[in-house]
Amino acid sequence: MNGSEYPPGYHTRNEILSQPACWEQCFRLMKEQLAGIRKQVQSQADWLFVGCGSSYYIAQSAAASWTALTRLRAKAAPASEVLLFPDLILSGSETYQPVLVSRSGHTSEVLRAAEYLELRRNIRTLAISCANHQPLEAISSSTLYLLPADEKSTVMTRSFTSMLLGLQSLAAFMAGDEDFLSALARLPGMADRALESMKPLIEEFVKAHEFADYVFLAQGPFLGVASESHLKIKEMSCSYAQVFHTLEFRHGPKAIVGPETLVTFLLSETGYGAERDVLSEIKGLGATTLVITNQADAVVRQNADLLIELNLDVPEVARLAPYTLAGQILGLCTGLKKGHNPDWPRNLSRAVVLSDDRENGSFQHASV
Secondary structure, eight states, rough: OOOOOOOOHHHHHHHHTTTTHHHHHHHHHHHTTTTHHHSSSSSSSSEEEEESSSHHHHHHHHHHHHHHHOOOOEEEEEEHHHHHHHHHHHHHHHHHHHEEEEEESSOOOHHHHHHHIIISSSSOOEESSSSSSSSHHHEEESEEGGGGGGGSSSOOOOHHHHHHHHHHHHHHHHOOHHHHHHHOOOOHHHHHHHHHHHHHHHHHHHHHHSSEEEEEOGGGGHHHHHHHHHHHHHHOOOOOOOEEEEEEEETGGGGGGGGTTEEEEEOOOOHHHHHHHHHHHHHHHOOEEEEEEEHHHHHHHHHOOOEEEOOOOSSSGGGGGHHHHHHHHHHHHHHHTTTEEEEEEEOOSSOOOOOTTTTTTTTEEEEO
């Protein structure tokens, strides 16, 4: 199936715009699952979130959210690191609770990581997926299903935000944080309004500009979202993009700055003043700037070529999923402008499925 019966970007656009409604569906489904999952996981363990590609960026955001909400130690790792350097990943704690993130449940490296943890290390794992009757659920000890979030398009959009919200919901449930769960329940309505207002702004901005390089900057729990946003630009538009911690951009990478570089700032509330100073500095060097923030002050307004204000009345960590929306729309619009079909990016498939040569410890790519 190549989607030729639909105009380019048809599925991706619909899936981006469907996210608030999809979140509501997922929240309803999670109510039926969270209590059962709590009984099966080791709540006081160190949590390890594992994925590949976008799912790894979910893992990064989920790990930060987990520590913020539960005060337990949590970290993220690519599935390949669990396979190739397990002693580095699993060092420092006697007990781990791994969470394996995969939209399809077919990603080979995640499956091999699940097998390694369950069978070789005798560690019980939790999977989160947007599909059922798939290999990952057969390996893992328990699974959190978010079936409404699956997509027709190759690139992850609503599956990313929904699985992130699913793991944040689990963290709040484990911590007994009813206020945070209530905030997440209010999020779809607020995000829908934000999505409606940002879409035409980004569309017009992309029409009016040409960029040679895209940079995404964030700190703390927003770094995973910035990483996912930079991947959306790469996947949907085949453009060159990079991601850095905001303050680290000063230490060498700012050499690339010029009018042809779009530097996107995901401003946090916690680090707002320091991150705003970097925005002013980079704008002064001649960059074109896009700023995503909850609420902007006069300095940010002065230094943003495009400003996206979300105005979300929820705790800072609950804003991670909505912060992802602008990068998704930017990737879609840029891809369409460059003549690509964001639904079916070149060289990509919905899941990376590999034929493995276990005796030689290697993987060979297989078609999907």
